[in-house]
Amino acid sequence: MATAVAAPTTPSRWWLPLVQGIIAILLGLLFFVNPVITSVSSVLGLGFYWLILGIMDLVRLFWDRAQWGWKLCSGILGILAGGLIVSGIMGQNHPLGTAFAVGSGFTIVLGIITMMYGIMALIDAFRGGGVWAGVLGGFAILFSLLVLVNPLATTLALPWTLGILLLAWGIFLIVAAFRMR
Numbered sequence: 001m002a003t004a005v006a007a008p009t010t011p012s013r014w015w016l017p018l019v020q021g022i023i024a025i026l027l028g029l030l031f032f033v034n035p036v037i038t039s040v041s042s043v044l045g046l047g048f049y050w051l052i053l054g055i056m057d058l059v060r061l062f063w064d065r066a067q068w069g070w071k072l073c074s075g076i077l078g079i080l081a082g083g084l085i086v087s088g089i090m091g092q093n094h095p096l097g098t099a100f101a102v103g104s105g106f107t108i109v110l111g112i113i114t115m116m117y118g119i120m121a122l123i124d125a126f127r128g129g130g131v132w133a134g135v136l137g138g139f140a141i142l143f144s145l146l147v148l149v150n151p152l153a154t155t156l157a158l159p160w161t162l163g164i165l166l167l168a169w170g171i172f173l174i175v176a177a178f179r180m181r
């Protein structure tokens with residue numbers, strides 16, 4: 001009679017969220033210690049990431065033709081966006097200007113998405129979703145208006161916001177790792 005061998009369980013890999021948490025905390029601290037260099041480096045990393053993903057999407061077209069339109073579109077957009085970011089930072093443009101442009105775009109998209117979520121939450125509240133859906137929808141709309149009315153201030157605060165989020169996420173991951181153990 002054969003015996004079943006159990007696959008490794010999640011607790012045996014408790015150290016993965018621990019390492020991720022430590023890295024997140026270190027990155028969060030970098031945003032506080034030197035926000036300019038960390039922001040430029042992060043945007044440059046994002047540019048290389050999009051560039052590589054775009055190339056990989058186009059290369060995957062040779063092996064897998066499923067969803068070829070999506071792969072072609074995302075590949076071209078990834079190469080264009082990544083190429084513009086990398087050439088803006090590595091080229092003759094000022095690296096901080098490129099990082100600021102990407103941050104500004106991010107904050108405007110964040111404001112628009114948050115506005116849409118707020119409106120959907122308010123609609124849900126009026127359809128019987130409860131008071132809290134309305135309260136959260138109202139806060140989301142107020143937050144989005146703050147972002148969209150003054151995207152410059154939001155963009156300037158982005159490094160510190162990312163620093164706070166990374167510190168909180170890192171602490172959460174470390175606590176989760178030790179609970180897994």
